[in-house]
Amino acid sequence: MDGDERSIDDRTPGVEERESGAGYLSYTAGLVLALLLTIASFVVSQTNLLWPPGIAVGLVVLAFAQIGVHLVFFLHMGSGPDNTNNILALAFGLFIVFLVITGSCWIIANLNANMMPSMPH
Amino acid sequence: MTTIVDEVSAEHVRGRGGGGPAPTRVVVAYGFWIFLLSDFVMFSGLFATYAVLSGQTAGGPTGHELFNLHSVFIETACLLFSSYTCGLGALSAERGQQGRFYLFSLFTFVLGAAFLFIEISEFVGMIDKGAGPSRSAFLSSFFTLVGMHGAHVTTGLLWLVYMVAQAAAKGLRPHVLRRLLCFSLFWHALDIIWVGVLTLVYLIGVE
Numbered sequence: 001m002d003g004d005e006r007s008i009d010d011r012t013p014g015v016e017e018r019e020s021g022a023g024y025l026s027y028t029a030g031l032v033l034a035l036l037l038t039i040a041s042f043v044v045s046q047t048n049l050l051w052p053p054g055i056a057v058g059l060v061v062l063a064f065a066q067i068g069v070h071l072v073f074f075l076h077m078g079s080g081p082d083n084t085n086n087i088l089a090l091a092f093g094l095f096i097v098f099l100v101i102t103g104s105c106w107i108i109a110n111l112n113a114n115m116m117p118s119m120p121h
Numbered sequence: 122m123t124t125i126v127d128e129v130s131a132e133h134v135r136g137r138g139g140g141g142p143a144p145t146r147v148v149v150a151y152g153f154w155i156f157l158l159s160d161f162v163m164f165s166g167l168f169a170t171y172a173v174l175s176g177q178t179a180g181g182p183t184g185h186e187l188f189n190l191h192s193v194f195i196e197t198a199c200l201l202f203s204s205y206t207c208g209l210g211a212l213s214a215e216r217g218q219q220g221r222f223y224l225f226s227l228f229t230f231v232l233g234a235a236f237l238f239i240e241i242s243e244f245v246g247m248i249d250k251g252a253g254p255s256r257s258a259f260l261s262s263f264f265t266l267v268g269m270h271g272a273h274v275t276t277g278l279l280w281l282v283y284m285v286a287q288a289a290a291k292g293l294r295p296h297v298l299r300r301l302l303c304f305s306l307f308w309h310a311l312d313i314i315w316v317g318v319l320t321l322v323y324l325i326g327v328e
Contacts, residue, residue: 011147012149012151012154012302013150013154027209030205030208031201031205038194038197038198038201041319041320044324045190045324045328056325059325059328062320063319063320063321066316067313067317070204070309070312074208074312075306086151090154093158093161094161096162097161097165100162101165105172105173
């Protein structure tokens with residue numbers, strides 16, 4: 001009976017499937033990947049490993065990769081059908097975040113570019 | 122035969138409201154996940170403000186002069202490892218291993234407190250140098266964004282103490298486990314926001 005109930009459960013964010021050992025392994029893999037990405041971010045920002053004008057873009061890419069690692073290994077966001085609701089909510093949240101950040105930067109940069117030169121007093 | 126049919130129909134209705142209301146645990150975690158996403162949306166406003174104002178130093182100190190990447194790296198490592206121990210603690214609690222849960226919670230608390238200590242000493246050092254939040258628009262937005270994250274970490278530490286007290290007083294009962302699940306989601310979400318702060322404020326700011 002318990003097995004039947006579980007088979008129709010939705011997955012909750014933050015909960016790994018109940019396989020022995022899988023949970024510890026998932027967190028440890030996430031920690032190692034996140035550490036590597038963090039170290040890569042610091043190295044990229046402090047050296048000329050990347051073409052200097054592209055460093056900011058490289059850092060943003062590394063940050064997205066690390067956020068992905070956190071979501072998959074720590075919050076256990078998967079692509080399975082039992083995770084659909086969580087992923088849809090996340091997608092909507094990210095959409096709003098994207099609109100607010102890029103929209104603000106875009107509008108303010110545009111206003112800045114169209115400012116009248118300040119008059120000498 | 123019936124079991125196969127049942128399994129097929131269960132598979133068919135999964136995630137579409139079939140099979141009756143979801144268990145409380147799923148509803149609670151989903152609701153808390155929606156709250157966390159709204160928290161991300163609130164932070165996106167602060168990130169946008171910082172991104173717009175980060176160049177407006179009003180002749181005052183820039184991020185390049187103020188930020189010390191060594192302490193930022195230690196902060197990042199503290200928060201990452203505390204997220205790891207928090208996850209292991211939640212896992213131990215799920216499995217009913219109360220002793221391990223206390224141990225991992227202690228690690229989580231110490232690492233989180235270390236993060237907060239480094240952050241506050243950084244703030245105090247900046248204010249001593251005359252680079253407080255009122256110095257320039259850049260510093261106002263810096264203190265708002267990083268301070269808001271720090272306030273979340275402070276809340277998280279208080280919540281962690283409260284959860285350990287609950288586990289000690291009531292044992293690892295289902296409703297305590299549900300609250301613990303919400304706490305670990307909150308703590309992991311703080312680490313996700315810190316990745317954004319680290320990249321936008323510190324690494325891109327110093328570069």
